[in-house]
Amino acid sequence: MKSDAFFKEFVEDNKATIYKICRAYANDSEELKDFIQEVTIQLWRSHHKFRNKSRLSTWVYRVTLNVCLTLARKQKRGVDTVALLETDVHESESEAEKEQVAMLYKSIRQLKESDRAIILLYLEDKSYKEMAEILGITVTNVGARVNRVKNQLKELING
Numbered sequence: 001m002k003s004d005a006f007f008k009e010f011v012e013d014n015k016a017t018i019y020k021i022c023r024a025y026a027n028d029s030e031e032l033k034d035f036i037q038e039v040t041i042q043l044w045r046s047h048h049k050f051r052n053k054s055r056l057s058t059w060v061y062r063v064t065l066n067v068c069l070t071l072a073r074k075q076k077r078g079v080d081t082v083a084l085l086e087t088d089v090h091e092s093e094s095e096a097e098k099e100q101v102a103m104l105y106k107s108i109r110q111l112k113e114s115d116r117a118i119i120l121l122y123l124e125d126k127s128y129k130e131m132a133e134i135l136g137i138t139v140t141n142v143g144a145r146v147n148r149v150k151n152q153l154k155e156l157i158n159g
Contacts, residue, residue, distance in 0.1 A: 010043045014060040020124065021061070024108050024116050025068040039067045054133055061121075062134045069113050107156040115149045122146050 011018070018039050019032075026032035043063055050059050108116055121131045128142045135142070 009056065010047055010060060011040055014057055014064075017057065017061055017124070018064050021064045021068055021120055024105065024120055025072045025113075027109075035068055035071055038071060039064045042067050058130060058134055065117050065120075065134065069117070072113055103157055107153055110156055111149065111152060115145070115152065118142070118145050118149045119153060122150070 018036060022035035022039065023032055026035050043060065046063065050056065108119055111119065117135060118131070121134060126134070128139045128146070131142045131146075132139045137145075
């Protein structure tokens with residue numbers, strides 16, 4: 001596959017998903033760039049393994065999530081060093097909205113790595129079936145974990 005076609009199909013068409021997952025695991029904008037670069041490299045190395053058994057976006061999501069989990073485990077970073085990424089907020093958001101987004105991502109970063117994956121999929125409006133496929137667990141397990149993680153996130157946000 002030519003690199004132009006690869007970047008269009010695997011990276012460009014899925015860049016929003018790649019970005020959202022990476023920013024939930026990265027501590028700052030430099031680390032975010034590193035995560036995105038590593039995801040792109042892994043997609044390039046393994047794109048020939050994609051067999052159309054699932055949607056391309058599901059496969060890209062799974063690769064991205066696995067890369068981020070691997071990088072996060074290697075770094076073993078502490079939650080107290082989490083800084084708001086300047087890319088977490090949009091220029092058009094009010095100060096209150098910026099604070100809410102910052103609090104949400106700070107709280108997400110405090111969750112266990114596997115729980116971050118669940119809430120990210122939930123926030124992406126993935127169906128339980130898609131979530132189960134990406135995570136390799138049952139639909140019933142997804143439902144139970146989503147509810148548990150939502151409650152944890154509420155506790156983190158509300159104190």
